[in-house]
Amino acid sequence: MKVLIIGSGGREHAIAWKIAQSSLVEEIFVSPGNGGTAKEAKCQNIDLKGIDEYVTFVKENKIDVTVIGPEAPLVEGIVDEFKKNNLKIFGPSKTAANLEGSKIYAKEFMKRHNIRTAEYEIFYEVERALEYIKNATYPCVIKADGLAQGKGVVICNSFEEAKDTLEKFMVEDIFKGSGKRIVIEEFLEGVEASILSITDGKTIIPFISAKDHKRIFDKDMGPNTGGMGVVAPNPYVTEDILEDFRKNIMIPTIDGIKKDGLDYCGIIFFGIMITKRGAYLLEYNVRMGDPETQAVLPLMKSDFFEIIFKAIDGKLEDVEIEWEKGFACNIVAASKGYPGEIEKGFEIRIGDVENKVFIAGAKLEGENLITTGGRVLSVTAIGETLEKARAKAYADMKKIYFEGMQFRGDI
Template sequence: MKILLIGSGGREHALAWKLAKNNRVEKIYVAPGNGGTAKEDKCENINITDIDELLEFALNNSIELTVVGPEDPLTKGIVDKFKANGLKIFGPSKEAAKLEGSKSFSKDFMKKYGVKTAEYEVFYDSNKALDYLEGCSYPIVIKADGLAAGKGVAICENKEEALNAVKSFMIDDIFKGAGEKIVIEEFLEGVEASILSITDGQTIIPFISAKDHKQIFDGGKGANTGGMGVLAPNPYVTDEVLSDFEENIMNKTLVGIKEEGFDFKGIIFFGLMITKKGSYLLEYNVRMGDPETQSVLYLMESDLLEIIEASLRDELYKTEIKWKSGACVNVVLASKGYPGSFTKGYEISIEDEIKDKVFLAGATLEDNILRTNGGRVLSIVGVGNTVDEAREDAYKSINKVKFIDKYFRNDIGLI
């Protein structure tokens, strides 16, 4: 079986690693991939990102399944285009992908189907948004409507911060069109949780929960990043929280998917806030999260390819996903200076004994030498029967990875 895997991050390296474990998989073409997928078993990077060129490659190379990692091609309709040409592809249609691609669309969807979420207002006009801020209670959350590479959310502690956020999003256009329309919503206080799930449009099966650590510095301080590490399962997702999530968020989302007639055979990621008043949905993603994927797939005992194929056959209702016991802690090693400016091109050395626990993201392979090529360079996972054991395993492995300007948080997994 030949698979085309689209994307270039740590998520894609983890997906390639997991898919390659299936004996039927002969080859995984990763487009464009990274230094990790270049060295992964059964994998070959291809330098293609254009959707039409990817379609042509799939048609010409007997690709039996395409798996889409990032959100951008999904929101641009890659699934619709591949299906129109008779190709199997795992991911939501362009219309369904608006659940992530447009914050206002997703909030209106939540409201329509009774999904528990924060109160909100949508603004197309910057003057009306600025006027609205005069009567708000603070803190408040301001979100760019479109995709902004995970950076389109501002938590504003006071009116001045909110005014600056609206101006930068809507007037200065720092997100190149993604902030032309914004959502201003109620601030929720609590603990965040990530629940990745798989759907075939008729059934949703939640994966094991995860806890992302977004801020750059220890103690959850400093600027937001794409994620500096993950603990799975999330200890705050108790049986009671999971039951509340399934009743008030997941099941109502599934009703909406069915009612809207979405063609959705793919991943749906629920970003939750667990508060004293129950769990609220912060956002949908329509693909796996990064770095959550690295931890969640490491704990998945079931075969990922078989689960994806069940989704494509509308047979998730008779599928059970099995998980390893214990915990997984994933620590991101970043370039010093991230999420601001940083230097690229430093050589990376990884000791052989931990290579199966390292997922590369911002790294390239040049003349068989791995080099840093991004802010978040790689993830190291540690596993154990307890969170403490998993943390010890992960942090012990960090010393076996070397590159100049290596930076990481010391408190991933501490709660």
């Protein structure tokens, strides 16, 4: 079969690498891809822009399945357009993608279907929000309603911080419309966990859990990033927590999808907080996480493409996913200045590494990889224990160099 993967990050490199292992797949196109997908087996990059170009390319090249990496095309309605043209695509409809595209839609969905989540209030006018934060309990969490490239959630420790955040979101409009409407939530104390899952709209199967490291510096210091590294499975996700998650979050979610008649075939990413009171749902993502994908997929023994194909055909009920024993550790190397203004255009030197390197923000110029983005690459290693996986990943990271390279030492 021929596959089109849409996206350009480390997540898409990992998806392409995993799908390329399937005996069912002959050829993979990645749009626009990166320097890693350009060199991956069975893969070639192709530069397509906009839903119409994707539809035309898929028809003309007889592509069997399209897999979406990032959230933006899903929120824009790419799945609806493909289905109008009778083309197979893996991802939720435009309405279902609102579970990530609108925090307000997601919170109201959670409330409607009794999914355990933080208490919240919704605001459409800055005046009402300012009045509310005068008497709020701190810390509190302010969330932009729409997509904000991972920067639309702020934990505010004081009235001043909350007021400043509201000004930026609702008045200065730093997210160009996405922060004009907001959610203010109670702050939940605990440990975060990422649980990716796959659904055909009737059945939902959770993947192995993961733990992301959001902040740029060791000991969770510095500003939030898109993610600086992941371990999987998450050591804090015990069998009891998993059972609590299934009962109070996962099963009510798939029941809600059915009750609301949502057209949802794709990935559901549950961002949860493990508290003393149990697991709480923080947010949904409607696609694979980055860099969670780079840690979770290397642990998957099953044929990922075969599972995707069964989901599209509505036949997940009999699927059982097999996983490698042990742990994965993924460490991200970022450009100098990230997550702020970055320096780029530097050659990447990769020595004799023993484990998988996933490329994110880098392009291929001749035979050389050149940095183009904030998060440049990551290394994933698997070990019998988390300590062994970490040691292997850090040993490889020492064999990689580009000017201004930074990475955490405590993933």
